Amino acid sequence: MNIKMGIAKAGIKPSGDYDILVLKFKPSVYSVVLTQNSLAAAPVIYDRMIASMTDKISSIVINSGNANAATGEKGLENTEKMANIVAENFDIDSEQVMVFSTGIIGVQLPMEKVEKGINEACNNMQDLDLKKASTAIMTTDSFPKYYETTGEIDGKQFVIRGIAKGAGMIHPNMATMLAYIFTDVKIDKWLLDKTTKLVAERSFNSIDVDGCESTNDSFLVVATGESDVEINDTNRTYFAKKLLEVATELAKMIVKDGEGATKLIQINIHQARDNKEAKKIAEAIALSNLFKTAMFGNDPNWGRILSAVGQLHLDIDFNKVDLYLGEFLLYSGKPNQFDREKAVEYLKINKEITIDLYFGRGDGNWTYYTCDLSYKYVEINAEYTT
Incomplete structure (x- = not known):
């Protein structure tokens, strides 16, 4: 699965750790489930708009350390700017870029740092490393969360790889978290949407740490179609089980990492x-x-x-x-x-x-x-x- 990543230390996090992640892939069908919190963050509002406009995306950009939530029109402008910076770097339409943020609520993004970080990430792309990618999206997490598996249909293999973050404010709908799963199967968008919704219900919508629903919860599934495996009515149950396996393992990691949790x-x-x-x-x-x-x-x-x-x-x-x-x-x-x-x-x-x-x-x-x-x-x- 040909997915490229770039990460950067933009200085958004006080710790100085990685806080920008950019992923690039071929134009691909996707399905996204977003928070139902009424105080939806600017990137959630933006991604809802993108989801209503296009059936394929080819890049995502994530910043950690700042949720860009409760930031008004300026927050929306900054979200759109993040998408535009990525689009300019990759020479693609900005409608092919989804934006995600996580961190402190009610603080405007330091856009000079964000822009520099995105440019740095876009100019230093490498093959997707799940551990590095998941590290870049951590906030109060104590460990990176990633998981991958393979499946086989009619003698042909496919891959499912995922990363996530989350440790506190965990409660459906969804749990306070970001999660991204990538697979190389061929699948129609309507079927991917249906499968993703079912998987979300049994995984990220079935976990709790403290009963607090976040402003930025997002779960994205991307199917690049690079393998020879095509999902249809005869094999969709098997594919859904494999997708659920990855989502459930990531969800369990989030709960294990609940702030102060011992069990x-x-x-x-x-x-x-x-x-x-x-x-x-x-x-x-x-x-x-x-x-x-x-x-x-x-x-x-x-x-x-x-x-x-x-x-x-x-x-x-x-x-x-x-x-x-x-x-x-x-x-x-x-x-x-x-x-x-x-x-x-x-x-x-x-x-x-x-x-x-x-x-x-x-x-x-x-x-x-x-x-x-x-x-x-x-x-x-x-x-x-x-």
């Missing part, structure tokens, strides 16, 4: 009335600060889990509910006798925790990822400006 918690809902209900239940548990603090304290307090479900008023018969923490059956229509010391030890020694609930009322299922809520989270966000 990744997987909440599996089984036998709900339908998938919609299953997701609603999983999200209620994931959003419960009482549950999340119990997990941080290594407390197998099943009451906090069931009370989060009960507050949804879904007319659930709790006499039919089974609740597992790992392999420990904590509740089965009534409090179950379990080895509390071993359950506490399970929470202490494992960085990845599994919760399973069975409701016996249908075939709905959903998986949601969250993390614990620690002292460190409060410290980080008490000292963060805007």
Whole structure:
């Protein structure tokens, strides 16, 4: 897959780390899912406009350290200028460029630094290096997030590669994050749009760190069509599963890196009335600060889990509910006798925790990822400006 990248240290981040990333590829079909936050950042507004105008793009530019959110008309002008700088460097139409930003809200971009950084990145293009690219888009992240896989259809291979960022303000729709996935398959835009939406629901729209929805959330999938694999009605399910694999792994990394998090918690809902209900239940548990603090304290307090479900008023018969923490059956229509010391030890020694609930009322299922809520989270966000 012939994707080129350029990175630069423009001086947007106080740390002096890489803060500009430019990616260049052949004109390609794409699908983008953007935040539903009413305080949408300038690049989100701009990208919505681009998405309404063109079915193909050939470049993206990302800055980290400044969200360019709540910046008014000047913010929109600066976003458009970023696209124009890239377009001029590559001699392409600016409508083929999407722009993304992440960082502090309510501060205008230092455009002199941004312009210099974009020009530097465009003049030093190299083959895509997932680790380097993901490093350039980090803000409060403690590690770069990237993942790739391959698939095979009719004896022909295809590739899916992705990068992401995100650590705090994580909550659908989507999670506070940027994520970019690239594949070399041939696929019609309508089918890519449909697949991307489904994948987003099961991955980036099914994670939570702190219940705070961001102004800049963006998930982009680009299909360059460089391979001999063509996605159609007969193989689209397989392709969707491979795309979901990459998105889910990136989403889990975001949750693992939740500010101050010590545990990744997987909440599996089984036998709900339908998938919609299953997701609603999983999200209620994931959003419960009482549950999340119990997990941080290594407390197998099943009451906090069931009370989060009960507050949804879904007319659930709790006499039919089974609740597992790992392999420990904590509740089965009534409090179950379990080895509390071993359950506490399970929470202490494992960085990845599994919760399973069975409701016996249908075939709905959903998986949601969250993390614990620690002292460190409060410290980080008490000292963060805007």
